[in-house]
Every structure is written in structure tokens, then in C-alpha cells.
Amino acid sequence: MSSGTEHEERFRRVYAVNFEPLLAYAMRRVEQPEDAADVVAETFLVAWRRSREMPPEAEARLWLHGVARRVLANHHRGGARRGRLGDRLQQRFRAALAVDPGSEVPERLTVRAALARLNELDREVLMLTFWEGLEPREVAVVLQVSPAAVRTRLSRARARLRDLIGDDLDSPGHVLDVMAVRAPEEGR
């Protein structure tokens, strides 16, 4: 086991490298952007508590995504604690994200609305692939399914999304929040 200081230094490095990816991950999946601060805070708190189990630094990101996914599941159920940590982060978020929702490009809203209508695993495969930029084998680690299952899902999810976007082209903007949808967990 590494010494306390080494261990702390390692956690600091992992935090520095992964803060932004985790922040982005959370922002993409919560209804209110400032809730992302809560999710990031809790994910890193759990990671800190479990940091002895954390894989080597190069693989820590996928492990953190896995932790964040469980934190989000609790968050969506409303059982997560709120605002105990990261209060300041949340305040900064509110200030930084005070944008006019009307300024969003309608086409983006259409795509997000279509994503929201997919089932959770299809949506996660697409989001992890295109927003987090993960390879299928990496998506497989986060979702705890096989890489082959991810490839099949990806292909199917694309087809479903294409259908949904086609349906919605003429009626953009009726659903703004991808994140409000609580879909069943699958394949776990």
C-alpha cells in the first residue's frame, strides 16, 4: 500500500486530470446544470473514500465514470445528498451558466430531445461514444457490458435515433431536457 502522502498526491493528480471530463459527464446528464456540481462533488467524494480501490491513473477515468454513473442513479432517484460539499462550485456554476435558453440552436434541442426518448442504455452508448469520446471497449468498461454488446447497441441506437430525429424535424424544442428521463437500468 502506498504511503498516505503518495496516496494523496495520486488522488490530486487523478482529480486534476479528470475534473473536467467528470464535470462534462455530469453536465450532460442532469436536468439543472448546477446539479452537476453536486454530482461531481459526490463522485469525487466516493472516489476518495474508495481511492484504495482506484485503478492505475491511466485507467482511473473509466472507473470514475462508473462511480459517477451510480451517483447519478441515486441523484435521479432523489436520494442523493444535496449541497453538503461543493457549495462554492455550485455557486460558480450558476453564475457561469446564466445563459438564455432561447439562444440554444433548435437543431441541437431536437437531437437532445430524441436522445431523451431512447432507452437508457442506448442513450448512454451514444453519449459516451460521441460526447465523452470513448471507444467501444471503454464504453463497455463504464457500462459493465461486453464490447460486442456495445457495438451492437451503438448500431441499433444510431438507427433509432435517426428515426426519432426524422420524426422530430418539424417540431423542434418540445422537450428540452434529456436528463429528466429516468429510464430503467439494463444489462447489469
Add this chain to the structure above:
Amino acid sequence: MTDEQLDRRVRDADPYRPEVLAHLDGAAQDLLEEIMSTPILESVTEPPVRRSRPRRRLVGGLASAGVAATVLAVAFGISMVRTDQPGDHQVAPETSSNSEAPGTTSYSAMVLKAAEENPRLLIDQPGWEATHVDGFTKRAGSITYSNGTRHLRMNWYEASEYDGRYEDRLEVSKPEPVQVDRWPGDLFRYSASDFAVMLRPRDGSFIEMRTASAWTRADLDRVLASVVRVDARTWLAALPAEIVTPERVTERAAKVLADVPLPPGFDPATLDIDGVNDPYQFGVRVIGPVGCAWIGEWTRAKKADDHAALQRAAEALRSSHNWKVLQQMDAEGDWPNGFWETADRVAAGDRVGPKMFNPCD
């Protein structure tokens, strides 16, 4: 639309805005420091022999003689050093490999730091034990010591609150000077059997003790004479096994959840419990999120027409009548009854009103 076009449209729809980072203004670093100042729960070994001595004697004879101090040092594998600081009894770990030997207590630096910020007063008199502690990792909190029907609560607050509270107490009675382990303070009389003692601020905080149930001034003087200030390790070790210190959270949560079905995807590691609650409050903190998650799962399954999941959630909620922890808590308070009432209504598909018990609160 080709795959390529579709992929590009999905990429373009990414709601993340990297520019948010430029506005965080050090908040990310603050969060890191906050997180790293919380205890790491896995790094601690429990002292298996701790309960083998009667816990009534919290710090046997610490204040008076070396004999009990030696016993304590042997029991915990630690060496004791009396310092010249008034009212401060230090216990330092041995530097040898002894510190990892069976029968020793090993606390993470973060736990010790948190304990350092507590006043760490113990009543060194037979019959007294800590029955409730909260605010373990905060600058304010309380610990209650009980001996039969008598209780003494010690609240601690930030030093900045001292003047305001002292002024309030002057409305109660004239202050009478007292000392607690050479720490000066003032005693106030609410009545002939009800007292408060405010100790002067020290290290950024101050303590107010308050009696509960009937006391005499003589009783209080005897107890105050046996209050000692100890170092963090001794304080942590003196807390009875029923009190859930940060080291015990993981293990204790596992025990509480042993006969409790967990909702899909529920991870006990995400429970936010920073330790030192009495068993009843600990039960609330563990079972509340589980119940909340089962109700969320039931609601989801209902909306999704997922009959199997609905059935599982209803069965889990109904089974709460058999959860051992709720049965134990039932003897002490109403929380389990509220939980069961709501769980039964949800399981039966009945509406739960906004004013009814909600485990998510």
C-alpha cells in the same frame, strides 16, 4: 442521413460548455480540499480488545495517576505523554511497528484531524458513558454523557459565537467562576437543579455544558472535577461501540443492510455519513436513502409498466417490517412507524400525501 451526418449532429448537440471552467475561480480546488479533508474509511483497523475492558471507565485515572494510564497504554498499544499544557493529556502512538499490531487502533490522518477540532472532553468517572455525538467533522456539535437518568450535554461552537451566548446567559443568572481541567469558565443557574457551564473559547471554539434531569450543584461539581481533556486518539477510543465513528461507517452500514434488499444500482458507498451518530440516527441515515430509492424504483417501474420490477419494489418495501434495524429503532422512536406506513402505502399503490412521512427527506 448517413451515419457520419448523424454522428456529427449528435456531437454538435453536446450540452457541455468548456468555457464554464474559466469561471470556476478556484472552486474546483476548494472542492478537492473539502473532499480530502473527509476521512478515508477503509484505512482503519478496529481495536478488537477495546470492548474487553469496562467502558464505564472512559479514561481510567488519567487525571490522577500513572497506573490506569499504563493500563490504557497496554490495552491500546500506545504510549502516553503528559504534556505541560494545562488540561491537555496527550497520547502519542508508538513509533515502532507496534502501531499495526493486533489490538491497536489506527486512525487515518483525516479522522484524527476531525477529532482534533472537537473539544474532546471526557467524564472520567465510573458510570458515565457517551450516548450521543454529532457534528464530528464540523466546527460545532454536541456530545451527551449519560449516567442512569442523569445527562450532561456538551455543545461546542465557534469562538465567534461566545460573546453573544455569554450575554444571553447573563439574563439567566449571575455567572459563577468554575474550572474544568484547569480551563476557566462560568456557571449559570437556570434553577436549583438545572445548570449551564460555559468554558472560555480555546483553539477557535468554546464549550457549553448543560444539565438534563435533576442535578444538584454538588453533583455537578463532582462531575466537573472529573472532566478531562484528552487527545484525539483517546477521545475516539473512549467512544462506546454503539457510536458510529467514521471508521465504523462502512462496517456498520453493512451490518444495518445485511437483511435489507438493495434497490437496483444502489451503492452503499454513496451514502453520505460522516460518522458519530447514535445507532438510531445512523439507522435513519442508512435506511432513509434505501427506502427513498425503492420508492423511486417503484415509481419508475409503474410508469414504465415494468411489472416484474414493480413487484420486486413492492415486496422490498413490504419486507421493511422485518428489517432488523427498523425493529430495533422502533423501541426508541417513531421513525420506523412513519417509514412502514409510507412503505405500505406505496407497495399497495396508494397515494402518499405531501405531508406524510417521506424517507427522502
